[in-house]
Amino acid sequence: MIDFAPLWLTLKLALLTTFILLVLSLPIAYWLAFSKSKLKTIIEAIVSLPLVLPPSVLGFYLLLAFSPENVFGNFLDQYFDTRLVFTFPGLVISSVIYSLPFMVHPLQTGFKSMSKTLIDASYLLGKSKLQTLLYVLLPNCKTSLLTGMILTFAHTIGEFGVVLMVGGSIPNETKVVSIAIYEEVQAMNYHNANVYSGILFAFTFIILLGVYSINHRFSKTSILP
Incomplete structure (x- = not known):
């Protein structure tokens, strides 16, 4: 008999991770897209680490860092009565770190592709950087925003x-x-195993199909006169 609890827990983890990462x-993607700081290359490398580092x-x-026997884990345990090892909050934090580039990179690419003239016009009209981000950049980066959200969600799934390392296998x-x-x-x-795998396979395929369909639709719309 199939236990659906892991499926619901996975969905919950993916939704929380996507929202937090959004x-x-x-701000990370905005800074990476427009900053000229010498630290930019280092930050980009740190953000991209989960892409190449074995999970x-x-x-x-992360297991060592979260362990109550080490400084960070002990600090959380003593002052906040919180443990991240083998707990759902620990999974959320780990997922946020592991899926970070899947949200940052699409947003960074979207921001970079924006017309500098449009951004400068916003500043000339007296809009702050925050207002420009919210009312100019984001509405014109819908494809990148949607891609980042869906890829993050699918990657977390x-x-x-x-x-396995941080959470282990504790039912519910x-x-x-x-x-x-x-x-x-x-x-x-x-x-x-086949039922679980089939559900993930179908779900992931539908997500990716949706991403490409929406991207093609936006690209067609953008070239219309």
Whole structure:
């Protein structure tokens, strides 16, 4: 019998991660797109690390950082009575770190593609940088914004290495669908593993199909006279 709890937990994790990253990534992407600071290259490299770093490596260091035996984990435990190891909040924070480039990069690309004339006109009209971001940049970067949100959501759905290292497999707490698939295969219960995998496969395909369809629609609209 299929346990749907991992599916609902995965959906909850993906939604929270996407929302948090949307808020966090806007100022980061804006700064990376327009800053001329010497630190820009270093920040870009840090943001992009999850793209090339094995998830188990990132998960291992997050596990060490979150552990109550280390400085950061001990600080949270003593002063906030909070533990991030093998808890859902720990999964959320880990997912935010791991999926960061999937939100930042599309937004950064969208901001860079904006006409400088349009931005300068906003400043000449007395608009602040925040107002320009909210009322000029974002409305004209809908494709990039939507792409970042959907890719972040889809990427979080398929997380395994980071989730396994930081969260383990606690039913209704940290056991997401990718962990459920792994455990079903380990138990040689291929039917349940196939059901979970099929749901993820279909869901991810539909998401990507939607992204490309919307992007093509926006691109066609943008070239109309």
